[in-house]
Amino acid sequence: MKIKVYVPQDSSAISVGADQVADKLQADDQIELIRNGSRGLFWLEPMIEVETPKGRVAYGPVSSSDVESLLAQGLLDGNQTHRLSLGLTEEIPFLKKQQRLTFKRAGIIDPTDLDDYKAHGGYKGLERAITMTTQECVDEVKASGLRGRGGAAFPTGIKWQTVHDTPGEKKYIVCNADEGDSGTYADRLQMEADPFGLIEGMTIAAIAVGADKGYIYLREEYPHAHLRLNEAINKALDAKLLGDDILGSGHTFELEVRLGAKSYICGEETALLESLEGKRGVVRAKPPLPAIEGLFGKPTVVNNVLSLSTISIIFEQGARAYASFGMGRSRGTMPFQLAGNLKRCGLVELAFGVTLNGLLNDFGGGSASDKPLRAVQCGGPLGTYLPESQWDIEMDYEAMAAIGGVLGHGGIVAFDTSVNMSEQARFSMEFCAEESCGKCTPCRIGATRGVETIDKVRANTDREANIVLLKSLCNTMEGGSLCAMGGMTPYPVKSALEHFNEDFFLPAVELPLRVGGSSTTKGSQAKAGGPQTIEISIDSIKKAGTSS
Amino acid sequence: MIANTKQQTVLRAIEENKHLEGALLPILHRIQLDLGHIPKELVSDIAEALNLSRAEVHGVITFYHSFKSKPQGKHVIEVCRAESCQAKGGRAIEAAVKTKLGVEFEQTTDDGKITLEPVYCLGNCACSPSIKINSQLYGRVTEDSVIDLIDSLQAEQH
Numbered sequence: 001m002k003i004k005v006y007v008p009q010d011s012s013a014i015s016v017g018a019d020q021v022a023d024k025l026q027a028d029d030q031i032e033l034i035r036n037g038s039r040g041l042f043w044l045e046p047m048i049e050v051e052t053p054k055g056r057v058a059y060g061p062v063s064s065s066d067v068e069s070l071l072a073q074g075l076l077d078g079n080q081t082h083r084l085s086l087g088l089t090e091e092i093p094f095l096k097k098q099q100r101l102t103f104k105r106a107g108i109i110d111p112t113d114l115d116d117y118k119a120h121g122g123y124k125g126l127e128r129a130i131t132m133t134t135q136e137c138v139d140e141v142k143a144s145g146l147r148g149r150g151g152a153a154f155p156t157g158i159k160w161q162t163v164h165d166t167p168g169e170k171k172y173i174v175c176n177a178d179e180g181d182s183g184t185y186a187d188r189l190q191m192e193a194d195p196f197g198l199i200e201g202m203t204i205a206a207i208a209v210g211a212d213k214g215y216i217y218l219r220e221e222y223p224h225a226h227l228r229l230n231e232a233i234n235k236a237l238d239a240k241l242l243g244d245d246i247l248g249s250g251h252t253f254e255l256e257v258r259l260g261a262k263s264y265i266c267g268e269e270t271a272l273l274e275s276l277e278g279k280r281g282v283v284r285a286k287p288p289l290p291a292i293e294g295l296f297g298k299p300t301v302v303n304n305v306l307s308l309s310t311i312s313i314i315f316e317q318g319a320r321a322y323a324s325f326g327m328g329r330s331r332g333t334m335p336f337q338l339a340g341n342l343k344r345c346g347l348v349e350l351a352f353g354v355t356l357n358g359l360l361n362d363f364g365g366g367s368a369s370d371k372p373l374r375a376v377q378c379g380g381p382l383g384t385y386l387p388e389s390q391w392d393i394e395m396d397y398e399a400m401a402a403i404g405g406v407l408g409h410g411g412i413v414a415f416d417t418s419v420n421m422s423e424q425a426r427f428s429m430e431f432c433a434e435e436s437c438g439k440c441t442p443c444r445i446g447a448t449r450g451v452e453t454i455d456k457v458r459a460n461t462d463r464e465a466n467i468v469l470l471k472s473l474c475n476t477m478e479g480g481s482l483c484a485m486g487g488m489t490p491y492p493v494k495s496a497l498e499h500f501n502e503d504f505f506l507p508a509v510e511l512p513l514r515v516g517g518s519s520t521t522k523g524s525q526a527k528a529g530g531p532q533t534i535e536i537s538i539d540s541i542k543k544a545g546t547s548s
Numbered sequence: 549m550i551a552n553t554k555q556q557t558v559l560r561a562i563e564e565n566k567h568l569e570g571a572l573l574p575i576l577h578r579i580q581l582d583l584g585h586i587p588k589e590l591v592s593d594i595a596e597a598l599n600l601s602r603a604e605v606h607g608v609i610t611f612y613h614s615f616k617s618k619p620q621g622k623h624v625i626e627v628c629r630a631e632s633c634q635a636k637g638g639r640a641i642e643a644a645v646k647t648k649l650g651v652e653f654e655q656t657t658d659d660g661k662i663t664l665e666p667v668y669c670l671g672n673c674a675c676s677p678s679i680k681i682n683s684q685l686y687g688r689v690t691e692d693s694v695i696d697l698i699d700s701l702q703a704e705q706h
Contacts, residue, residue, distance in 0.1 A: 015672050
């Protein structure tokens with residue numbers, strides 16, 4: 001009998017050589033090679049596993065040049081003498097200490113093997129949902145306490161209720177898979193490792209609110225997720241789990257993957273809808289809410305990949321079981337994503353309430369370099385930079401908000417002491433200038449002015465006055481922008497100023513020749529109307545600053 | 549079937565996708581994939597087929613970073629500029645690639661071989677820093693490994 005060997009077909013694993021490892025193992029005719037998703041222990045990728053009577057044992061990080069010695073030292077018997085041996089996979093502390101619900105199948109199953117999915121609890125949730133009334137389905141989501149995992153944390157059940165209650169012959173389920181936040185990769189991991197989980201969740205959503213068409217708006221940067229999703233959708237169609245008369249229930253649901261086109265702002269739900277309609281990804285004013293007038297003006301549920309994938313778990317295990325995890329108003333589990341300068345970067349799914357220190361040190365293993373950690377950005381490029389004094393924070397939505405922080409989509413990027421926080425603040429403004437949709441002035445113009453102002457501070461040109469100006473600009477953007485892009489870009493800037501102020505008083509760096517971002521792209525030029533300079537009287541700012 | 553002219557490629561992309569809701573992005577993706585850019589002179593064909601103005605189609609093409617109005621180099625190198633890669637030395641990688649190629653972002657080498665593009669997160673943040681060459685993603689890169697990759701592209705015969 002052949003021995004099962006697992007080599008992840010995950011983008012990250014492939015980026016560090018998993019395909020080459022798989023090719024070498026494929027040549028051995030004793031091996032049944034399975035390309036699973038990743039377990040999310042990315043510092044160990046490519047991590048290969050061998051099935052043994054005691055369970056799966058792991059080795060990593062494996063390069064193709066290690067394959068020969070692994071086989072020679074009894075890889076296929078699960079022998080644990082090789083220097084890359086990691087023991088039983090489930091016993092690896094990083095994994096063992098987690099509470100995996102949304103990611104319970106990640107890395108375990110063959111991602112597009114429907115039988116494997118069903119053997120691990122798959123489609124039990126949908127089977128249950130079709131026995132319930134639509135209102136009971138919506139109530140189940142409310143009872144679970146699930147809040148949008150994309151970042152905004154809006155209660156999912158309330159959103160569904162609105163779509164459920166809005167009359168309309170045509171309704172849509174839209175999955176936001178435009179995971180653009182730097183430091184986040186949970187959506188990608190989920191779609192590559194367990195695509196049926198998302199498809200099942202979307203199907204349940206469709207039945208609950210009465211929709212018959214769904215779109216997964218997937219960022220173009222995720223080609224592997226695209227392949228996995230399309231393969232899984234086709235298999236679900238063949239098995240009558242999508243399409244007409246799903247499981248004999250009379251419900252119809254068609255699902256299609258649409259690709260984004262490298263625009264960060266299209267992760268904002270109304271810009272996403274515009275993009276799906278074939279337009280520029282320009283943010284819409286709310287109201288009307290997408291739940292009432294969404295895609296093509298029809299009632300639309302827009303949920304993140306993780307929210308929808310979690311739906312299938314909630315319906316399989318019950319709302320009460322899910323809500324038993326977490327703290328306060330943050331129920332269930334959160335997939336945190338460790339990134340940047342940490343020894344052990346990977347996905348950590350835990351109930352809300354774990355401390356940031358616990359994530360950085362117990363899981364992440366602390367700094368990967370020879371310098372200590374200094375700043376941690378939580379919640380993507382629009383999230384605040386937290387200094388060490390705040391790392392004892394318990395990670396839940398309310399606790400983070402109370403210190404002006406952002407949990408967002410769960411991304412955590414750690415920097416060591418080599419970071420220059422005035423440079424990071426400049427990057428936040430530059431990124432906003434690059435990716436602003438251009439609809440509202442505080443964001444479109446403010447971001448460009450923000451870059452210029454930080455450049456002046458860094459160049460020691462009227463430093464004190466320009467810091468006052470920068471703070472004032474941040475307040476304008478925060479209060480006057482249409483969406484979170486302009487509204488939250490000030491968060492990282494203000495936190496850098498507040499907690500790492502000394503970095504704005506370093507020896508002067510040369511003022512860039514042409515202000516407005518180091519890379520001039522068609523996007524920023526077209527949207528900001530090209531480079532322009534406005535002379536600002538520093539004297540008037542000084543007065544404004546001192547009088548307030 | 550291989551289309552003989554750019555226009556035939558564009559018309560085929562329209563024909564294959566125009567029945568879709570919100571067909572413009574799928575059409576543009578198809579053309580970008582087949583031709584490497586969206587020829588300006590064929591914007592009117594797309595506009596006509598979808599009953600849009602040329603300005604609307606132009607607006608969409610120029611809004612998204614994916615769609616290019618001019619042909620790209622034979623190879624496209626994307627260097628991630630986002631925070632996780634910054635924390636792992638991404639700025640040094642960026643500088644090394646620019647120096648090696650002698651171009652800035654959004655530019656193509658004189659021999660037309662390599663276009664350099666910025667990218668804001670490839671979702672490979674647990675294996676930072678990352679770059680992408682054509683469709684292949686590379687994680688945990690170093691200045692040396694990136695230079696080696698570029699050397700092998702440059703050594704390639706036409």
